[in-house]
Ligand code: IPE
């Protein structure tokens with residue numbers, strides 16, 4: 689399978705937990721931020737591979753609500769990297785037909801970064817070849833809690849009848865309300881956990897855990913995983929004939 693072979697029955701929405709940047713740098717005797725820079729370069733390659741593989745939606749985990757626990761130096765280095773990434777990549781993303789969205793809580797992010805995020809969303813709003821969603825200060829539980837708060841406010845204001853609340857009602861209040869659920873969630877670096885990523889949305893996703901560290905994750909590895917996905921049988925709780 690090469691990166692330009694569209695996959696029959698492939699995943700329309702792939703979500704990736706991009707893990708292993710720190711270990712990649714450590715193996716080279718370099719600071720963790722060097723790994724994050726190498727990881728950012730991979731994002732470009734993977735986004736570009738999506739149209740050829742039939743992936744219309746790509747959601748990537750860039751920074752979790754738990755990642756604030758890291759050293760101040762690493763956190764501020766990452767925030768600088770996010771700002772630079774947006775500034776550097778904006779025109780290329782626009783030209784390649786990529787629509788960019790951000791999910792996560794923007795309240796804790798600095799104003800300059802939030803401005804850049806808003807600008808990139810507006811700039812690329814007319815695109816639709818690939819829908820790239822970047823999860824930044826994102827946590828699945830935090831997202832459900834924020835959604836519940838807004839839902840409760842609607843009830844308190846008399847605009848929503850609690851008797852009518854069901855799964856689709858809650859989903860409308862999530863950051864991902866315009867996105868389909870992920871079909872496939874990939875985690876790099878060998879860890880077999882989801883670390884608070886897309887908890888609600890991944891209820892029936894297929895999972896793929898690869899030992900490859902994120903800065904080593906090539907488009908060919910991506911294509912290979914997507915090719916194997918096509919052979920999986922998804923049952924959604926039913927018995928298939
Ligand atoms: C993933 O790589 C990137 C972020 C969480 C921002 P890590 O920084 O978690 O790398 P490891 O897991 O320490 O190798």
Ligand code: IPE
Pocket residue numbers: 705706707708749750751752755879881883
């Ligand atoms: C998950 O990776 C978050 C991102 C990839 C942004 P972590 O490295 O933060 O997850 P844990 O700490 O190993 O669970």
Ligand code: MG
Pocket residue numbers: 707708709
């Ligand atoms: Mg990690």
